[in-house]
Structures are given as C-alpha cells and as structure tokens.
Amino acid sequence: MGSNSVEIEYRYFIPDAASLPALGRPSKIIQCYLPKWKIELIDGNLCFDGRVLVKQLPVDAVAGLTGLIDESKVSPRIRLRDHQAFVTVKGEVVNYSRAEWEFEVLKEDVEDLVTSFRFPFVMKNRYNIPAEGGLVWEIDVFEGDNHGLVMAELEVPSVEYSFTKPEWLGDDVTNDERFGNGSLARDPWCDWQEDWN
Numbered sequence: 001m002g003s004n005s006v007e008i009e010y011r012y013f014i015p016d017a018a019s020l021p022a023l024g025r026p027s028k029i030i031q032c033y034l035p036k037w038k039i040e041l042i043d044g045n046l047c048f049d050g051r052v053l054v055k056q057l058p059v060d061a062v063a064g065l066t067g068l069i070d071e072s073k074v075s076p077r078i079r080l081r082d083h084q085a086f087v088t089v090k091g092e093v094v095n096y097s098r099a100e101w102e103f104e105v106l107k108e109d110v111e112d113l114v115t116s117f118r119f120p121f122v123m124k125n126r127y128n129i130p131a132e133g134g135l136v137w138e139i140d141v142f143e144g145d146n147h148g149l150v151m152a153e154l155e156v157p158s159v160e161y162s163f164t165k166p167e168w169l170g171d172d173v174t175n176d177e178r179f180g181n182g183s184l185a186r187d188p189w190c191d192w193q194e195d196w197n
Contacts, residue, residue: 007090007100008159011179013170014139014150020168023139026125031079032114033121033182039069039076039089046087046103048076053087053110054103061101065089068099075182078110081126085110096159096174120185122146132164145188151179 014020038049044062046054057065068074068091075090085107091099114121123144129137135154142149152169173179178192 005100005102006097007155008097008157008161009153009155009174010096010172011174012152012154012165013173013179014152014168015170016168017141017150020139020150021129023127023129026127026141027081028123029079029081029126029140030114030121030123031077031181031185032117032119033185034076034078034113034119036069036072036074036076039074041065041069046089048113053078054105057103061103064099065101068101077182078114080107080111080114083107093175120182122181122185135163137166142184142189145190146184147190148193149184149189 034048040047041057041062042050042052044057045052046057046061046065065074068089073092075092077088077090079086079088085105086102087105087110088100088102090101113119122142124140124142124146127139127141129139131137131154135156138153138155140151140153142151151173154163156163177183178187178196
C-alpha cells in the first residue's frame with residue numbers, strides 16, 4: 001500500500017552528459033506538485049481539495065502525515081512513471097534527510113491531475129546506473145523548461161555512509177534548493193541557468 005521512510009539523498013549536477021557511461025533504456029517520468037494547503041486527511045484518506053488520492057491509510061501513515069500536514073512542512077507530489085502512479089508526501093530537508101511517505105495508486109485515479117498541467121510539473125527521463133553496495137545512481141535528463149539539465153541522485157542508508165563519486169559527477173547541489181524537483185517545477189532551469197555558477 002504505502003511506505004514511510006527517511007530519505008537520505010545526495011544530488012549532483014552533471015556538467016557533461018557525454019561523459020556518462022552507456023545508460024540503457026529510460027523510464028519516462030512526469031510529476032506535478034500540488035498546493036500543500038489543499039492536502040488533508042479525511043476519515044483516514046489522503047485527500048487533495050476534497051478528492052481522495054489514497055484510500056484507507058495505515059494508522060502509522062495517518063499519524064506521520066498528520067504531523068507534517070499540521071506543520072505545513074509538506075511537499076505533495078504525484079508521479080507518473082511509465083505505467084505506474086505514485087502519490088508522495090515529503091517533509092522538509094534537514095541535514096540531507098527528510099521524511100517521505102509514498103503510496104502506489106491506480107494511474108487512472110490521478111493521471112488527470114498530472115496531465116492537466118494545472119500544477120507546476122517536471123518531465124524527465126530517468127536512467128539507473130548500479131553503484132557500490134547495491135545502491136543505484138539515478139540519472140535524470142530533464143525535458144521541457146528544464147531541457148539541458150542533467151542530474152544524478154544517490155539515496156544512501158545513513159548520513160555517515162561513504163561512497164565513491166564517479167568522475168562524471170559535477171558539483172554537489174544537494175543543499176541548493178533551486179535543484180529540487182519541486183523548485184524546478186516552479187522556477188525552471190531555463191530561467192536561471194545563465195546565472196548559475
């Protein structure tokens with residue numbers, strides 16, 4: 001149904017996509033970011049503007065999401081990835097980590113919210129590159145208003161976790177809010193790439 005975790009993730013700018021290893025076949029992703037003030041819990045369901053997104057949440061999800069929603073420290077997103085759909089609610093980033101609740105839902109239940117383009121969105125192709133320790137580098141090649149931007153993300157088990165950085169990585173942009181997908185949806189790369197670095 002859904003999962004809660006603490007997401008610990010590093011994000012890097014890729015200055016030269018040609019330096020990446022062979023990438024294989026991508027997943028096509030489009031995701032939109034919903035206004036957080038319209039997210040609420042109603043009778044154990046996660047709702048947007050009164051519309052049920054996720055039905056019958058587990059008790060631990062209701063408790064965890066209640067705290068995030070009450071404090072307005074929430075970033076709600078709907079992601080379409082190939083033939084799947086996910087509703088995700090994330091908390092704020094503190095020291096490279098944040099709470100994340102993710103629920104797989106039926107694509108037909110949420111697809112119209114994403115494809116209506118009423119809400120800020122990003123489109124990208126995601127490639128996976130195996131990393132040491134069973135981890136995976138996720139390479140995002142952005143489209144639309146973020147065309148030309150390529151980033152790599154690595155989710156790690158702890159903040160102290162040590163990993164080898166491939167030579168194709170550029171600057172660590174984990175703490176630069178402009179490079180978060182939600183920020184890119186609202187203030188795209190095409191508007192500020194000339195001013196960066």
